[in-house]
Amino acid sequence: MASRQRKIERIISQLHLTLSRSYGRSSGHILNKRWPLCHCMTRWEPKTYSTSSSFNGFYETAQRFRRSSRLKTGKSASQQDNQADQATKSNNVESEIEKHIAEIETELNTLTQKSIKLEKSKRLKHLAEGAMLLLWLYFIYMVYKMDLADMVDKMNKDSLIQPEKGDVTFNDVIGIDEVKEELETVVSYLKDPQKYTRLGANMPKGLLMTGPPGCGKTFLAKATAGEANVNFYYISASSLEDKYVGTGAKRLREVFNVAKKNSPSVVFIDEVDSIGSNRMSQSMDRSFAYQTLHQLLVELDGFENNSGVVVIAATNRHDVLDWALTRPGRFDMVVSVPLPNVKEREDMFVYYLSKVRHDSSLDINQLARSTLGCSGADISNIVNQAAFQAARAGETEVNMGHLEYAKEKIRDGQLKAHKLDQETINIIAVREAAYALVAYYSKFGIPLNKTSILMRGNNIGLSKKILTKLLPEGHSDMVSSNKDQVLAKLDFLMAGRAAESMIFGKDNVMKGSGKTLEEATNLARAYVSKYGMSEKAGTRIFSSKEEALASPEYQDMLNEEINRLLKEAYKRADEVLQSHKKELLMLADNLKKYETLNKEDVKTLLKGEQLKR
CATH class of the missing domain: 3.40.50.300 (P-loop containing nucleotide triphosphate hydrolases)
Structure with missing residues (x-):
């Protein structure tokens, strides 16, 4: 009996604890309403769980009754009947208690599961609240940190801005x-x-x-x-x-x-x-x-x-x-701050070449004259690229060939190993030989520097621009041109088309010289409308907008002058080529053989001598 009493006390205590977690102080009222017999067996205390005296008295009476029934066997039958009724009632009470205990245990399990779920939800809620609090504290910290950084920046901005060292004069x-x-x-x-x-x-x-x-x-x-x-x-x-x-x-x-x-x-x-x-x-x-x-x-x-x-x-x-x-x-x-002139470019080449190992026989004046329009940064880059080329070739010093290679690479682009068919090579060789020949025999034009059929940059296929290079002589850059020099430039530009017509026939001219003809047309237009060199048009200068709004008569006159200049330039170039047709074919053959000819090579060939290579 004592063990059962302890079991009942333990179950009711757990029930009170579970109900108190779920319903607080109203758990005693719920217990009384749901299981009144249990309430009769215990007294609810908010802070303690103890069994009532009635419950103890109930078991003590039952125990005394059993002892007395065993000792007093000689009592009357009526008393025995009363004792039997009391035992029956006691058994009924015990069965009722067992029934309530089973119900309590079932409800206790259900409430325990609910309590566990409630505890989990409370923990999750507390974790979420803690995370939000941490994020808020981090935000406050970052704002404080930025404000502190701004404060330090304002306090020390004089020390943060430092002058650069003036180590050049x-x-x-x-x-x-x-x-x-x-x-x-x-x-x-x-x-x-x-x-x-x-x-x-x-x-x-x-x-x-x-x-x-x-x-x-x-x-x-x-x-x-x-x-x-x-x-x-x-x-x-x-x-x-x-x-x-x-x-x-x-x-x-x-x-x-x-x-x-x-x-x-x-x-x-x-x-x-x-x-x-x-x-x-x-x-x-x-x-x-x-x-x-x-x-x-x-x-x-x-x-x-x-x-x-x-x-x-x-x-x-x-x-x-x-x-x-x-x-x-x-x-x-x-x-x-202008671009350097030829003398200043010489000084720049001397300065930058002093930083690399180079051949003492370099023609600095030729380098300066061939780099018209180059800035100091361009010259520095040319020397640096030449040093790279010499290192790749396994040379011990920079020579003229390395500098020429670097100059052409920077100004015209990387050399392209593009495979051309033989017909295209023949056309390009004749055209470039014609440019070189007209430049060589021109009285007022810029002297020839070199001629080549090698393609560079985007200049692939039929030549989109003239590969033959000119070179001013002396120590002066040609920043302006007179009338004869402009006309000589027109002759030079028309030489390629004239050579194609003469060698391959007028019906077999190629589109490769179209870019050169466009340049010649623009130069002829400038001769008339911008330079004021045309006797027919006079010295009246028209801007592009004014020219578009000019009278039809003026526009007809402008077109006539442009066509006249181009036809005359074509005729002069054709005359030079017709009189030196043999030299033209000979230069073209050597270009196909050697790919590049400099000024000295052209002079040697035009003298009828063979190149020694």
Whole structure:
């Protein structure tokens, strides 16, 4: 009986615990309503689980009754009947208790499963709440970190912006002596500002350098700061354009503030056209991008006279700059940095060749004359590519052949190993021989340099451009041409078509010379409408728009003059080729054999001698 009592007490205690987890303090009421007999056997306490005295008395009475029935066997039958009734009632109560215990155990299992599910859901809810709390704390930390970084940036921005070392001077700049003379004024002011201020002169706030790419504008700005021995601050204008509005203007303010604190100094803005283009030529959709330009205008206006800060900007497109940027008071001085002339190119070749092992017999003057239109960066690249070619060939030094190869590779493209059929080779050889022959016998044209049938770059198949190269003589670049030289250039351009007609027949001319004929047509049009060299058209110059709107009579006259010039040039070229037909075929045969002939080779062949190769 004691074990059963303990079992009942344990089950009821578990039931109370489960109900309290699910329903709280109302668990006793639910137990009384659901199983009233159980409530009779126990008293619900909120904090304790103990059996009632009635339950103990019930079992004690049953135990006393059994003991007395065993001791008093001689009692009357009526008493025995009463005792039998009480035993029957006790058995009924016990069976009822067992029945309730089974129900309690079943319900206890159900409530336990529900309690487990509820506990899991509560744990998941707590985990989700904890994760959200961690994310929120991380967000607060990142915001605090960014604010702290901004604070540090504001506190230490002067130390974050450092000037570049001015380790170059005007002695390191080759050529462009006229530009250096203009920059000497800026250097003199930065060295001794009192020399100008005591006379009442104010130094220009800005200096704008213009010119083709690779002419050394950035190098000149560094040399200016190095010559004056002042701080040099470099700004790439493209880096001021950021996806966040106002970032470029903020960066510009910081650089100028640091430059003012550390004056005298030079602030150099490279490729200023990326932020300083004309606002009227752009749509208003990009108005937000002009904040950097507006900040630059304000900074240039905000300088005090003789503040010791000089702003130098560089651009390749001076024509697209906003007029407010180039007006007096901002960029007062405009310095044009041109391409180097032949003498300056010689000096550049000498300088860059001194850095590589080269043949002492190099013809530097020929290299300079054959690189008309090349910048200092181009010449540096030519020498570097020649050194690479010499290394690939296993040579110990750079020779003239390596430099010629590098020059043609950079200017015309990589040599193509394109397999051409024999008919195409014959046509190209005759055409290039004709160009070389007319150039050689021309009185006013540019002298011949070399002729070749090798294809480079996209110049594949029938020649899209003339492969024969000309070379100015002397130490002067031909920046202008007189009337005879223009007509000689027309003869040169018409030589290829004239040779095709003469050798292969007028019905067998090829389309390969079409590009050359287009160039000849444009030159003839410029002769009439731009150069004012035509006696019939006069010196009246027409722009392309005016020419399109000109009267029909003028347009007819223009076409007649262009056709006349082309026909006369064709006739002169044909006369030269007809009189030297034998030499033409001989040059073509040697081109097919050797692929490339220089000026000396052509002279040797035209003298009737054989090449020694």
